[in-house]
Amino acid sequence: MKHSSILVFITALLLTYCTDELRSQQYLNFPIDTVVSDEFYNYRAYLNYDNAGKIHLVNSRQFHTNSATREIFYWNNVSGSMIPYRVTNNSTDDNYVTIGFDDVGKVHLGWERRDAANLFQLIYTNNRNVSAGFGDSVWITSGGLNKATPYMAVGKNDSSVHFVYFTFVTGQDNAFYRKYNYVTGALGNELTLGPAEASGENDISIAVDSFGKLHIVYTTNHSSGTGTLKYFNNEAGNITELQTGVSDLVSYPSITIDNGNVLHIVYRRSGRQQALYYQQTFRRNFSTPLQLLRQLDSLLITGLSTLIMKEDSM
Incomplete structure (x- = not known):
């Protein structure tokens, strides 16, 4: 039986800015620690840190090559050691899990699962009202088309979780948004953001600022695994697209918001040696994109874009 390991890369990236230009960059080594080998x-x-600096990690795991044995696991090192918790235990394919924290530090999970019709749908659970493990799961989507590569963010003081995802069909895919209130059980309407092609990776991301406003970024993936960078927010009320000024084709965008409500986007730019780029905005004004890394393996860049953006706090 093959053994597989998850490697956690702990990295720091120092950026110094001067008149909107990158003046110097210092790259640090990436220490590697094995979380599990079994x-x-x-x-x-997905990896995240809580306010105490503890690691929270979620992933999908399976025996051999049978995807029906793929289950969702949650890990943390709150006790001092990395402890696993099995979230699902069934004969159904569970995959693409995402994690978030609410205002009191409870853990919320979203992922995709095959339904009775063998279509991929979105599932949600949390550990708010249980002494250990997670409560019953809730179907966020049902029927229709296959759903793919979900991403979830927990709202601020509104008891809501916010999902973004793609459809995955033969023909035109689309990007979607949907909200669920985990206190009342109310499920919001599905909102179509626009045409976008699903891939095998997470190409859509959502974040919530301290005012409870939503920020969504994704790539359309319309050109050989790359596409147009799309950005939406609901600062004016409805979820509306705003132009980023990025004209290049991009892939693997990630988004986060710092404590000053400044939005940060990391993405891979097509061509130009598959470089990793960074952009920020404050009050709807996007900065000029800055090149962070260049001439690196695309898989490494994909991982770095995720890790750099995972430092958003609860």
Whole structure:
């Protein structure tokens, strides 16, 4: 039986700005720590830190090559050691898990699962009202088309979780948004953001600022795994697209918001040696994109874009 490991890269990136130009860059080594090495195949993982600096990690795992054995696991090192919790235990394919924290530090999870019709739908759970593990799961989507590569953000003081995702069909895919209130159980309407092609990776991301406003970024993936960078927010009331000024084709965009409500976007620019770029905005004014890394392997760049953006706090 094959063993598989999840490697956690702990990195720091120092950026110095002067008149909107990158004046100097210092790259640090990436220490590697093995979180788990066992009889499972370990798949896509998301890592986040709580306010105490503890690691919270979610991933999908399976035995051998049978995807029906793929389950969702949650890990943390709150006790001092990395402890796993099995979130699902069924004969259904569960995959693409995403994690978030609410205002009191409770953990919220979203992922995709095959339904009775063998279509991929979105599932949600949290650990708010249980002494250990997670409560019952809730279907966020049902019927219709396959859903793909979800991303979830927890709202600020509104008891809501916010999902963005793609459809995955033969023909035109689209990007979508949907809200769920985990206190009342109210499920919001599905909102179509626009045409976008799903890939095998997370190409859509959402964040919530301290005012409870939503910020969504994704790539249309219309050109050989790359596409137009799309950005939406609801600062004016409805979820509306705003132009970023990025004209290049991009892939793997990620988004986060710092404590000053400044929005940060990291993405990979097509061509130009598959470089990693960074852009920020404050009050709707986007900065000029800055090149962070260049001439690196595309897989490494994909991982870095995720890790750099995972330092958003609860």
